[in-house]
Amino acid sequence: MGNSTFWGPDWDSLQNQDPEIASLLLKELERARGGLQLIASENFTSPAVLAALGSTFSNKYAEGYPGKRYYGGCSVVDEAEVIGIERAKKLFDADHANLQPHSGASANIAVYGAFTKPGDTVLAMSLAQGGHLTHGSPVSFSGKWFNPIGYSVDPKTELIDYDNVRDLAKQHKPKMIVAGATAYPRLVDFKLMREIADEVGAILWVDAAHFIGLVAGKAIPSPVPHADVVSFTTHKVLRGPRGGMILCKAQHAQAIDKAVFPMMQGGPLMHGVAAKAVALKECATPEYQQYAKNVITNAQALSEGLKAEGMRPVSGGTDTHLVLLDLTPVGVTGKDAEKRCDASQITLNKNPIPNDPLPPMTASGIRVGSPSVTTQGMGVPEMKQIASFIAQAVKSESGHDKIADEVNKLCKAFPAYPQKY
Ligand code: DSN
Numbered sequence: 200m201g202n203s204t205f206w207g208p209d210w211d212s213l214q215n216q217d218p219e220i221a222s223l224l225l226k227e228l229e230r231a232r233g234g235l236q237l238i239a240s241e242n243f244t245s246p247a248v249l250a251a252l253g254s255t256f257s258n259k260y261a262e263g264y265p266g267k268r269y270y271g272g273c274s275v276v277d278e279a280e281v282i283g284i285e286r287a288k289k290l291f292d293a294d295h296a297n298l299q300p301h302s303g304a305s306a307n308i309a310v311y312g313a314f315t316k317p318g319d320t321v322l323a324m325s326l327a328q329g330g331h332l333t334h335g336s337p338v339s340f341s342g343k344w345f346n347p348i349g350y351s352v353d354p355k356t357e358l359i360d361y362d363n364v365r366d367l368a369k370q371h372k373p374k375m376i377v378a379g380a381t382a383y384p385r386l387v388d389f390k391l392m393r394e395i396a397d398e399v400g401a402i403l404w405v406d407a408a409h410f411i412g413l414v415a416g417k418a419i420p421s422p423v424p425h426a427d428v429v430s431f432t433t434h435k436v437l438r439g440p441r442g443g444m445i446l447c448k449a450q451h452a453q454a455i456d457k458a459v460f461p462m463m464q465g466g467p468l469m470h471g472v473a474a475k476a477v478a479l480k481e482c483a484t485p486e487y488q489q490y491a492k493n494v495i496t497n498a499q500a501l502s503e504g505l506k507a508e509g510m511r512p513v514s515g516g517t518d519t520h521l522v523l524l525d526l527t528p529v530g531v532t533g534k535d536a537e538k539r540c541d542a543s544q545i546t547l548n549k550n551p552i553p554n555d556p557l558p559p560m561t562a563s564g565i566r567v568g569s570p571s572v573t574t575q576g577m578g579v580p581e582m583k584q585i586a587s588f589i590a591q592a593v594k595s596e597s598g599h600d601k602i603a604d605e606v607n608k609l610c611k612a613f614p615a616y617p618q619k620y
Contacts, residue, residue: 234544239521239568251474276469283476295452299467300443303432307333312458317344323377325349357514368399379406384517389425412436415482416491439478442471497569500579504586521568533562542599543592544606575613
């Protein structure tokens with residue numbers, strides 16, 4: 200080996216062979232570097248993770264699990280997968296880990312596959328209240344093949360209404376109860392969710408995609424001791440490659456592994472598995488633990504800054520990496536806010552708020568997250584600046600170029616990928 204450009208990302212050969220795609224890759228890098236990336240589910244993964252993704256592991260078929268593959272030549276990828284599994288078990292203090300799901304949705308299909316049959320009842324937070332498509336939306340397999348029951352947040356506090364969860368659980372006797380969401384800024388009481396699941400004999404599944412990175416960094420409590428199974432994506436706060444992962448209790452290990460392969464997937468993406476292992480090693484460092492704490496401090500500063508600008512943080516604030524903002528007080532829809540921010544080089548997404556009177560593609564709110572800007576090294580003073588940029592962008596019908604110039608200046612001072620890459 201020795202020559203890192205042979206197997207790592209090799210811009211020169213890509214540029215020569217396919218300048219069209221090469222220029223788009225560089226253009227995307229510049230887009231991301233030139234503006235503020237505030238999508239709560241995105242991050243800047245490390246060059247080491249990217250190198251594993253751009254490796255010859257991508258070539259290897261490895262259906263099965265370490266030591267039990269359907270193809271020859273798997274001894275090397277076996278080693279990497281075992282390292283990754285052991286790192287995951289240690290980091291999260293979990294009995295069992297499966298690193299093969301291609302994505303969060305794939306991981307979630309496997310959870311259904313392990314614990315339910317079509318037609319079974321599953322109780323989860325409604326999509327309209329902050330849940331996820333795979334938790335029972337009618338447009339997803341989960342709503343088409345299962346009988347989803349949705350729980351809500353309390354309309355006043357906008358916190359999960361655990362009495363509502365318990366009442367629905369007793370009424371519908373679900374096979375599985377889901378904790379976890381895509382637009383819920385607060386901590387979930389996993390112990391209470393476990394108690395409710397036990398009262399009705401349900402499996403407790405925590406979809407930890409959004410906050411597992413904060414758990415890895417020991418910045419918030421872990422769902423692992425309470426849940427039968429925890430699924431998540433590896434590319435959000437966790438800062439790994441795009442992909443999924445599942446942790447579970449020992450008694451469910453076989454069911455989960457069988458549901459991932461062969462029930463739901465074929466050949467695993469071994470470059471992704473190796474990259475997950477790299478990310479898990481990074482997560483076990485003191486630097487990452489500090490990062491996870493900073494992510495929360497920054498999200499809280501953003502929340503305060505945006506509140507001071509007249510936007511209403513749903514539930515009054517955040518305990519995590521994301522802030523959900525009701526824009527009704529400033530008289531702008533989520534759709535328009537997203538567009539105006541885009542024109543100002545601020546990337547975020549429109550988002551329904553609980554009990555939103557507007558349709559999801561218009562929405563009354565926006566969702567902002569701190570994982571990427573925290574990776575860039577920004578702190579509380581920059582969050583105040585960012586809140587001001589967002590407010591200027593959202594409230595103005597023109598002049599976004601000028602805001603974009605200011606945004607660009609800030610981003611240049613905290614470059615993503617400062618190393619020559
Ligand atoms: N798309 C993810 C998010 O942005 O929350 C969830 O799948």
